Amino acid sequence: MIYIQGLLLIISLMTFLWILSVYLRNVSIVDLFWGLGFIIVNAFYFFSSEAINIRQIVLFVMVAIWGLRLSIYLAWRNIGKGEDFRYREFRRKFGVKNYWWISYFQTFLLQGILMWIISVTLYGVSLSSNETSLNIIDFIGILIWMVGFIFEAGGDFQMAKFKMNLLNKGKVLNTGFWRFTRHPNYFGDAAVWWGYGLLCIASGSPWYIIGSIIMTLLIIKVSGVALLEQTLKNQKPEYSAYIQKTNSFFPWFPKKSKI
Numbered sequence: 001m002i003y004i005q006g007l008l009l010i011i012s013l014m015t016f017l018w019i020l021s022v023y024l025r026n027v028s029i030v031d032l033f034w035g036l037g038f039i040i041v042n043a044f045y046f047f048s049s050e051a052i053n054i055r056q057i058v059l060f061v062m063v064a065i066w067g068l069r070l071s072i073y074l075a076w077r078n079i080g081k082g083e084d085f086r087y088r089e090f091r092r093k094f095g096v097k098n099y100w101w102i103s104y105f106q107t108f109l110l111q112g113i114l115m116w117i118i119s120v121t122l123y124g125v126s127l128s129s130n131e132t133s134l135n136i137i138d139f140i141g142i143l144i145w146m147v148g149f150i151f152e153a154g155g156d157f158q159m160a161k162f163k164m165n166l167l168n169k170g171k172v173l174n175t176g177f178w179r180f181t182r183h184p185n186y187f188g189d190a191a192v193w194w195g196y197g198l199l200c201i202a203s204g205s206p207w208y209i210i211g212s213i214i215m216t217l218l219i220i221k222v223s224g225v226a227l228l229e230q231t232l233k234n235q236k237p238e239y240s241a242y243i244q245k246t247n248s249f250f251p252w253f254p255k256k257s258k259i
Contacts, residue, residue, distance in 0.1 A: 002048045003123050006041050007116045013037065014112035018104045027087040027103050028078055030111055035070030037112075039063055041119045045126040054134060059125045059199055062145055066192055069149075073156055118215050121193070124200040124208025134202070141198025148191025151177055151251070155184030172238045180251035182242065186224045187249055190216045225249060 013033075021027050042063045046056055078084070083091075090106070091099045155177045162173045177184035197212035219225065225248060232239045245254045 002045060002126070003120065005048075006044055006119060006123065007113075009044055010037060010041055010112045010116050010119075011109070013040065014108040015104075018108040021103065021108070022100050026083045027090075027107055028082075028084040030107055031078065031084070032071050032074050034111070034115070035067035035074070037067075037115050038119060038122070039067040041115065042122045045119075045123050049126045053128060055128050055138060055199055055203055056125055058134070058138070058142065059122065059196065062142075062192075062195065063122065066145075066149060066152075069153055073153075073160075077160065114214075114218070118193075118211040120208050121196050121200050121211030124205035124211075125196070125203045127205050127208075128203030137198050137202035141195045141202065143195075144198065145192050145195025148188040148193075148195060150188070151181075151184045152188025152192060155188060159185070170236060172236055172242045174242055174246065177251075178246075179254060180247065182246050182248050183225050183228070184251065186219045187251060189224075190219050190249075220249060 014030075014037075017030060017033055021029050042060065046052065046060050049056060087103075087107070090103070094102050158176045158178060159173060162168050181187050193212040193215045197209040200206070200208050200212075229248070233243075
């Protein structure tokens with residue numbers, strides 16, 4: 001089965017990446033692979049299809065643009081800055097002598113399995129029939145993907161530019177996309193995956209949108225919004241006031257001050 005083969009492909013890639021991380025003593029390289037991993041597994045689904053249609057081509061392009069942008073951005077942000085503080089903390093917690101092998105199961109294998117489970121939405125599109133045209137659900141999905149990509153890429157760009165100014169250290173970015181949501185990049189990422197989900201529904205594989213649902217839950221409840229919010233509250237005094245005025249996830253106009 002192609003989907004199971006996709007799991008073997010991802011595990012193989014993650015194992016190679018883990019070996020490289022042991023050599024470099026830097027687990028952070030796994031973050032750079034998140035976008036590229038989806039490109040690779042989606043390409044595998046794409047070229048494994050018995051026949052390729054316009055919807056699959058559209059999805060292939062969308063995933064490639066999103067994944068490349070994400071991985072290039074994370075590479076620019078992280079390379080040369082050492083291992084991320086999260087992984088340094090894990091090394092301290094588990095011990096330097098043990099973490100090299102613990103990291104394989106805790107980080108690389110876990111992320112690989114999550115990537116495979118989430119990619120079921122992409123796999124669902126590869127099951128679509130040989131249609132020669134897109135339908136209204138496809139176009140809505142493409143539109144939602146475009147909105148999401150703009151929010152994600154635009155939010156990342158604005159935050160990177162904000163952080164480059166040393167005078168902004170400890171301050172809160174509350175302009176541009178960040179004026180309408182406290183997490184435009186996370187909202188954008190979720191919207192991108194719901195764009196994929198709608199293409200999956202349009203292909204006649206509605207149950208496969210479970211990948212988009214899981215990605216959204218991870219972003220909001222696990223590794224994204226919830227985790228970052230707690231950190232920012234402790235690090236930035238202005239963040240509490242920002243919370244009172246700005247929506248956490250879905251973009252909307254800032255609330256008026258009660259004072």
